[in-house]
Amino acid sequence: MNKYISLISISLILSACQSLAPENNSPANDTDPLPLTQTSSTVTKTTDFSTDTLISLLTAEIAGQRDRFDIASKNYSQQAQITGDPGVAERAFRIAEYLGEEQRALDNALAWANAAPDSLEAQRSAAIQLAQAQRYEEAMQYMEKVLIAQGDTQFDFLALSAAQSDQKNIRALLQSFDHLLIKYPQNQQLVFSKAILLSQDDRKADALTLLEKQSKKNATAATILLRARLLSQLGRGEEALPLLRRALEDNPEDGRLRITYARQFIELNRFEEGRAEFIELLQQSPSDDDLRFSLALINMDLKAWREAQAYLEELILRGSHINAAQYNLGQVYEELNDTEQALNAYSAVFVGNNYLPAQQRIITLLLNDGRLRESATHFNEQRSARPDVAIQLHLIEAEALASNGHTQTAWVRINQALQDHPNNPSLLYTRAMVADKRDDLPQFEHDLRLIIEDDPNNAMALNALGYTLADRTDRLEEARQLIEQAHELEPYDAAITDSLGWVYYRLGDLATAERLLREAFDAFPDAEVAAHLGEVLWQQNKQREARQVWNQALANQPNDAVLLETIQRLTNKD
Template identity: 40%
Template sequence: MGLLLSLLSACSSTPEQEPVVAEPEASIASPEIEEEEAEAPTRPFPADSFHDLLVAEFAVRRNRYDLALGNYLQQAHQTRDPGVTARATRLAQFLGADKATLDAAQLWVELEPDNAEAQYTTATMLAKNQRPLEALDHMTTVLEQGGSTNFAAIAASTLSMPEATRNAAEARIDSLLVTYPDNTQLLTSKALLVQQRGEPEAALDIIREVLEIDDQDLHAVVVEARLLQQLNRVDEAYVRLEKVVASNPNNRRLRLQYARMLMAKDIAKAKQQFEILLSYSPRDPDLLLSLGLISKETQQSDDAKIYFQRLLNTGNRTTEANFYLGQLAEQDQDWEAAIDYYQQIPPGTDFLAATNRIVSIYATQGRIDTAAEYLQGLRQQYPEHSVRLYLLESELLLKNGRTEQAHALLTEALLISPDQPSLLYARSMLSERLDKLDLMEQDLLKIIAQDTNNATALNALGYVLANRSERLDEAYDYITRALAAKPGDPAIQDSLGWVEYRRGNLDKALTLLQAAYQSFPDHEVAAHLGEVLWQSGDQKGAIKIWEGGLKRRPDSPIIQETMERLVPAETPAK
């Protein structure tokens, strides 16, 4: 048994972690608690438990933390030994295994209810798992025992929760403040909850009470700065943080907050602060990304490339690193390098954006078929993204004058996904261009059958019927349904104004089109409004609107067609 105790004692110092710079608003890390020497259990472990614990200890020594944690958790529940349970809790916390940490910590509290570390860890894990009211029970126990607390973390965990939960938490904090009126943790928690309630001035008064009690409470300083920023007292916040950072140059959390605040005022100075932080943690991915983006924003491309490449080398946030390196390569017109970076981005957040950039580069080079083949290959490799990839290819073909080919491609896609609304809508728009109005109507009606309030499909069908048929009552019905689904939408107001014009209601048409043009001065709306003004006898007003539309879109075909149709050749432009 002595060998096992020796091994368990050796485990008490878990491997060092790199310092975390980007701490949450209220840290929920466990306080530093000196570990006591493991005491010999009052009863011997069974042989199988001894074996599993021995395996766990050797697994720790070989960095097989997953195996070690599994064994420790199992034996914690099997032996119900406080020492084993404490070890399981600490190892789970070190690994960031929140569910396992909470499981082990709750068992630890059951076995040693007077252990402050067990209570504290349980409280922080419950808060992290969106169970703040239970967390308050355990943190209150730590407070009553005279231990270090972190009520602010619990308060912070309620900020995105329902109002009833926040109110209940605040009531609990208020009751504790009756007994502990000068407790800075409780006061900070109260300030956070008051701020969330929309009372920043009152929250600032409370946080300044904290600073009167303890002017070295750095978390309170950060909260104060954020409140000043919220109250638009930005200069005051800068001065305050600058002084505190100067007095506490090694406090990374303060410096990080200062750097973030400087981003809105002095980006060069913000970069200096981020560089200082990076000197403490040279492989911190968040800092490398921030510095890369700052450098890119300030046109310091060489610096940006260095930071993004360093980020790539960490193996973290590689998607962002590759995407921004691709953009920088595009700026340098290094098309091959840009494509290579974009191709490293797997399906996820930036996958489609990167794919679009690759397609755009190929198109710029006139390699339309290469771009199409690339998209076809991706569809085979990632069938779950096939719909968006079909749409990208159809857009590529359409932009390059291959309308029939794009229409055929969408028809192929609809054989695979016959009810997909995006594909149906895209084909309907191409069908209208190709005068296949029956197919256009069929596709839009299919969308509407699936979603009777689909404003986009209703408006599109109504507008085409109003513009290219005499089915004006049907058009009016579709468009009014669209406007009911999306009130105030200027594009739908434009359609309704146009159908009113086609029905001969010039006054209604003019009112609707003027409202649409005021909020959305698009060239198509300008064409329609100008035509209604012209037919109402206000030719000068019509020409003024058309000229304004042409300034925004000089090549507008609809304005040019409208003017050619209505304005006599001898009429002066102005």
């Protein structure tokens, strides 16, 4: 149920933390993109520069004024290392940071921090650059200097940068935090940062316990947001609601708390309450189209189609989330049984992640309406307009035609596609599937073997060929070898495990077949897997258990042809 939440930053916790970036590292104005004549720190000593240094720095200043920042960066960086002057080092750092020169920025930040040990900004800058270079323990040393000097500081950026690192770095940094917490056990930033690291180390319960041990009196919004998220991740989302509610009573204007509170209702499938909170949020921030889109999707979950339609149409009028809004509007019109409006909405999706799903819906609607010729015209036009996704459009068209009973037309279309894109593996695979529907086993095998010849590790093709040989021929040993190979490549793929179970059933090894099919059904309780497992159980006189498996699958897929055929065939013999 998180499809609309993704539009609202999942990093609300992070936004509760203040940035440690220096204030003076952005362009001063539009005409002076890099003010080379200023530094933000006060130089506390006067340095007598050599003639070579003065010439180099003057050259850097002139180069900067002429937009040759590469020369400015090179010269300043060289002189920062040569002179050890804090002003030069800071300027070198600012230029390198502006240009995105990571190594130079790090070297110059360290030079600045070492040259200006009393500058807290220099120590922070060095710590940030070290953290970005994944040198976390060194970064901690610089941050401890800031902590000693001012009695408090923020360590969360270290934890957040390390969160994307490997477990070794995370655990090393945890040890560093533990050492500092011995000295500063009441420092909330250290506690908060350690909790972030614990959560990234798959120790969410430990992270939550750590936060809950802290005084509730001085809990920050960031701490509360992290606690709520941990509760939700631990399956205790209901406990997050009163925590957030109390925080909102104390801070009613805090948008981060309110949006997390609203999201929590959605995660708990309490859509009515979530909708009420989102409506209040939108009233507070009427220009926030992310909230407006979330409300549209919440109303869709509540089957409040007209309300959803209103929000989506408003987004389109506002020129916001246009393609996503049009796609969802198409779904709304489908629910309202307005095919033409649905087609118009889907046709208005031109780019983005919703473009291909929109094409799938268009051909389904057209074929359901008997408009076969119109669907052909539409897809020819789309391939001309979007040659970058022509193969995907061929696949959508052919698969939809085959699935809707137009097997011969699908056969013609997929062969046309292969004329334009010879030996494309996706098109070959789809042609094989269409050939299977036409009972053309030689063509089916021919196309899959072409794929395997080009890519011997194509598990999908290996499995498809092996399963069909096991299901429809007596070439069982050959089938087993193909499926075993696929299984070695994808040992956790339930479809392949199902195929392997089925071939062992066909070979007469019922015990192995049952074990594999149970494994597949536990991972993916699909109707076809249920049909296979039920048949193996039935053949072992476990009829009662077979019926339980079938009934479980029928509850979700009551019209599956394979399952119904299996039940009919076996129970008629009973």
